[in-house]
Structure formats: structure tokens, C-alpha cells
Amino acid sequence: MSSTAYADGPDPLFALVDCNNFYVSCERAFAPELNGRPVIVLSNNDGCIVARSNEAKALGLPMGAPYFKCRDLCRRHRVRIFSSNYPLYGDMSRRVVEVLHRFTPDIEVYSIDESFLGFTGTRAARLVEEGADIRRTVEQWTGIPVSVGVAPTKTLAKLANRLAKNHPDAEGVFDLNGPDSRERILSQVAVDEIWGIGRRYKDKLARYGIHTAHQLTLARDAWIRKQLTVTGLRLVWELRGISCIPLDQAPAPRKAIARSRGFGQPLTTLDELREPVAAHVASAAHVLRRQRSMAGCLQVHLETSRFTGPYYGNAATIRPVAPTASTPHLIRLAHQGLERIFKTDHTYRRAGILLTDISPQGSLQLNLFHSGYYDEKQKKLMELIDQVNGRHGRHTLRLAAEGLQQDWRMKQAHLSRRYTTRWDELPLADADRVSTAPEADGARNTTGATL
DNA sequence: TCTGGGGTCCTAGGACCC
DNA sequence: TCTGGGGTCCTAGGACCC
Numbered sequence: 345m346s347s348t349a350y351a352d353g354p355d356p357l358f359a360l361v362d363c364n365n366f367y368v369s370c371e372r373a374f375a376p377e378l379n380g381r382p383v384i385v386l387s388n389n390d391g392c393i394v395a396r397s398n399e400a401k402a403l404g405l406p407m408g409a410p411y412f413k414c415r416d417l418c419r420r421h422r423v424r425i426f427s428s429n430y431p432l433y434g435d436m437s438r439r440v441v442e443v444l445h446r447f448t449p450d451i452e453v454y455s456i457d458e459s460f461l462g463f464t465g466t467r468a469a470r471l472v473e474e475g476a477d478i479r480r481t482v483e484q485w486t487g488i489p490v491s492v493g494v495a496p497t498k499t500l501a502k503l504a505n506r507l508a509k510n511h512p513d514a515e516g517v518f519d520l521n522g523p524d525s526r527e528r529i530l531s532q533v534a535v536d537e538i539w540g541i542g543r544r545y546k547d548k549l550a551r552y553g554i555h556t557a558h559q560l561t562l563a564r565d566a567w568i569r570k571q572l573t574v575t576g577l578r579l580v581w582e583l584r585g586i587s588c589i590p591l592d593q594a595p596a597p598r599k600a601i602a603r604s605r606g607f608g609q610p611l612t613t614l615d616e617l618r619e620p621v622a623a624h625v626a627s628a629a630h631v632l633r634r635q636r637s638m639a640g641c642l643q644v645h646l647e648t649s650r651f652t653g654p655y656y657g658n659a660a661t662i663r664p665v666a667p668t669a670s671t672p673h674l675i676r677l678a679h680q681g682l683e684r685i686f687k688t689d690h691t692y693r694r695a696g697i698l699l700t701d702i703s704p705q706g707s708l709q710l711n712l713f714h715s716g717y718y719d720e721k722q723k724k725l726m727e728l729i730d731q732v733n734g735r736h737g738r739h740t741l742r743l744a745a746e747g748l749q750q751d752w753r754m755k756q757a758h759l760s761r762r763y764t765t766r767w768d769e770l771p772l773a774d775a776d777r778v779s780t781a782p783e784a785d786g787a788r789n790t791t792g793a794t795l
Numbered sequence: 796t797c798t799g800g801g802g803t804c805c806t807a808g809g810a811c812c813c
Numbered sequence: 814t815c816t817g818g819g820g821t822c823c824t825a826g827g828a829c830c831c
Binding site for chain 2: 386600604606696
């Protein structure tokens with residue numbers, strides 16, 4: 345991109361807005377007594393640490409660590425523990441994006457807690473001031489603190505955002521727009537802090553004596569292309585200040601939709617396994633229909649524990665006669681696959697499904713000899729189910745195959761309320777003090793477990 | 796006892812064809 | 814004796830992201 349395309353002002357700029365410790369901040373937004381205390385959020389099944397407050401980071405609790413290995417440390421320091429509450433985080437994320445839309449229409453929602461914003465023309469010139477404004481507004485309106493990185497490319501904006509978080513005097517906004525200071529800053533950034541450079545590439549680059557972002561920008565293009573593929577070359581150009589990765593405002597439909605989860609307790613029989621497999625299919629098929637697609641291929645997989653005992657894992661691939669988006673059809677196929685790979689005398693810990701060969705609905709080549717697996721009648725039925733569940737909650741209508749007991753459901757011992765998406769779990773305002781609603785349901789904690 | 800889940804893109808190599 | 818060359822499609826695996 346060159347300035348000639350924007351004759352009325354400076355080059356376009358990107359701002360990356362990233363929520364600080366997002367899941368922890370969501371919990372804090374409804375339980376202010378958690379401010380200033382160490383807080384962590386656990387992955388599904390309360391397995392690993394996936395979010396930490398700054399106080400928890402300071403205690404040395406590592407990201408991604410298995411919770412059971414940190415339990416003692418958490419207990420000693422009275423760390424507040426939460427199970428992942430995705431309905432809450434998803435809704436808070438939507439609110440943050442809504443606020444961002446007040447600042448620019450050019451937004452790429454990159455993940456649940458990050459968005460790229462695009463600015464051109466004269467507004468780009470005062471983007472640092474605007475960044476401070478964005479920060480104030482989002483925090484005031486949603487309760488979520490964010491950091492803002494400003495730069496001429498998305499890769500540099502990612503880096504600027506990291507600096508905004510780590511530099512105390514940055515006050516949450518960091519500008520990597522000036523080419524002069526950039527060289528000095530990049531020579532203090534380790535290569536694996538760059539978006540797109542992971543551990544493998546870090547090791548590889550270290551073998552050639554490249555340790556900092558600045559050193560990487562000095563490497564020869566042909567060499568980079570060979571070592572890091574075209575993706576890496578693009579990234580290095582971006583570090584040099586040349587924008588190669590455009591704002592992606594309308595993400596393409598998914599090419600694969602996966603659902604897989606460890607069970608809350610091990611399962612051993614085929615009958616028990618049918619239920620989670622059916623539930624995974626129902627969930628993936630819902631996403632499939634939401635993007636108006638059909639799947640031409642389905643995989644089922646099944647595993648014992650990777651950590652204890654002899655490992656067994658297997659997968660089956662099944663193709664419907666024609667692509668379909670019908671939950672009952674897909675469940676039938678998944679169960680066929682499950683029967684093929686199931687073996688007795690194993691304790692299974694995880695099952696999953698994968699939908700691939702995804703095509704848009706309506707593109708089906710009609711076969712004269714059958715009416716197609718996803719005909720109008722099927723489609724109407726599925727749309728009705730999706731509508732009801734959209735209005736009254738995800739699990740209002742479900743197929744018998746998904747089971748009622750659902751003993752395999754994941755462990756969530758420290759779940760907070762769904763403050764923003766359930767009427768019966770709303771926070772209550774009590775005189776001049778906002779508190780959480782009294783315990784209405786024994787299975788849910790108001791503010792997580794106290795250890 | 797207890798170790799997450801869901802994606803994308805790129806490349807190399809094999810099969811097959813002319 | 815002498816054993817081409819190029820294209821396409823598919824898959825597995827590697828690397829990365831949050």
C-alpha cells in the first residue's frame with residue numbers, strides 16, 4: 345500500500361485492540377471483589393489454566409499448566425478459580441465489538457478477545473489519541489480493560505499491543521508507527537514474540553544466529569522464503585513496515601467444523617459413547633447450517649487416555665450419498681463410524697467428530713434417483729429446531745440420541761453465573777451496592793470456589 | 796484421581812495421466 | 814545399451830494462531 349492511494353492524508357494504519365486477561369476480566373466485571381486478587385480460569389473439564397490475572401502470573405502460575413499440578417500453590421495463595429464460562433465470555437466479546445464499531449466500520453474480529461481496526465486518511469494521524477479514547481470507552485461501557493497497539497501493518501500492530509501491555513508507562517496504548525524508533529525497539533524483541541513465529545521457527549532461526557526481530561528483518565528474502573515459507577516472508581515484510589496482510593472483514597465460511605471433548609468420567613460401552621458423539625454432531629451441524637453449508641464427509645474419532653495406561657485411538661471416515669446438513673442423518677453416519685472403531689475392554693476418555701468437504705447449500709447436483717439427503721422437508725425441520733434453540737437456549741430441543749442423563753458431561757466445578765445471557769442468573773443491584781444473585785442452583789457458585 | 800479445543804495455511808511426495 | 818517431463822489431485826504432516 346502506498347500513500348498515493350490516500351492522497352488526503354497519511355498512510356493507512358492498523359490498531360489492534362486486545363482485551364487484557366479476557367476470561368478473568370469477564371469474571372471480574374461481575375464480581376468486583378476479585379480485583380487485585382489472583383484469579384485463574386480453567387479449560388474445559390477444569391483441565392488446564394487458560395487465563396490468569398496479573399497477580400496470578402506474578403505467583404508463577406504458568407499458562408497451559410495442568411490444574412492438578414498447581415492446586416497446592418493456588419490453595420496457599422488463595423487464588424480464585426473459575427471453570428470456563430463460554431456463554432458469558434462470548435456475550436462479553438460481542439459487547440466489546442459493538443463498542444468498537446462506534447470508532448470505525450473497518451473491523452476484523454480476529455478472535456474472542458482481539459479485533460483489528462483499520463483507519464485511513466486524516467484520522468490515521470491522530471490514532472494514538474484515538475487509541476486512548478477507545479480504551480476508556482470500552483472499559484467504561486463493558487467493564488473490560490483493553491490494550492491498543494498502533495502500527496502501519498497488522499504484524500507490527502500485534503507487537504505494539506504486546507508492548508502496550510508490558511510497558512507500564514505506555515498506559516495501554518503503544519505506537520510503532522515511527523520508523524526511527526522502530527529499529528531500536530525491534531532489536532529488543534525476541535523472534536518468538538512475533539506473530540507467526542512459534543517455538544520450532546525460533547529454534548531454527550537461532551541455529552542461524554537470528555534471535556531478534558530486527559535481525560530477522562535483515563535476512564535475505566530468498567533465504568526467508570526457503571526457511572519459513574511464503575507465510576514467513578510476508579511476515580518479515582510486515583515487520584519492515586510494508587503491509588501484506590489486509591484487514592479481513594468478512595471471514596470465509598469454515599472448511600472444517602470439529603467437535604471433540606474429554607469426558608467428565610471414562611466411558612466403556614458402545615451405548616454410552618453414542619450420546620456424546622450424537623451431541624457433538626448436533627453442535628457441529630448447527631454451526632454448519634448457520635453458515636448455510638452442507639458436509640460431504642464426516643469423521644468420528646475415539647481415544648483412551650494419552651497419559652495413563654496403554655493408548656488406543658482410532659478414527660473412521662464416512663461419506664453420505666449426498667452432502668447434508670441434517671442432524672439426524674449425520675448422527676446416523678457418525679454412529680456407523682463409531683461401531684466400526686469401537687473395541688470392548690477400553691476406558692475411553694474422549695470422542696470427537698469432524699465435518700469436512702463443506703459446500704454451500706443449494707449447490708447440490710440433483711440426482712434423479714433420490715431426492716437428495718437434504719431436501720426441503722429436512723431443511724424446514726432443522727431450521728425450526730435452530731430457531732427454537734436460538735430463542736430459548738441451546739438445548740431446548742434436542743434429539744433423543746444426545747441423551748438425557750449426559751453422565752459424560754464435562755467437569756465444571758467452579759462455574760460462575762451466566763450473568764448476561766440468562767434471566768435467572770442476572771446480577772442483582774442491591775441499594776447502592778451491586779452484588780451477585782443469591783444461590784438459586786446448588787450446582788453453580790456465585791463467585792467461584794474459595795479454597 | 797486430575798493433562799483443552801478449534802481452527803488455518805503451506806509443502807512434500809505419491810498416484811495418475813498424457 | 815539407452816529409462817522424459819510436466820501437469821493435476823490428494824493426503825499427511827508440520828507449523829502456526831487464539
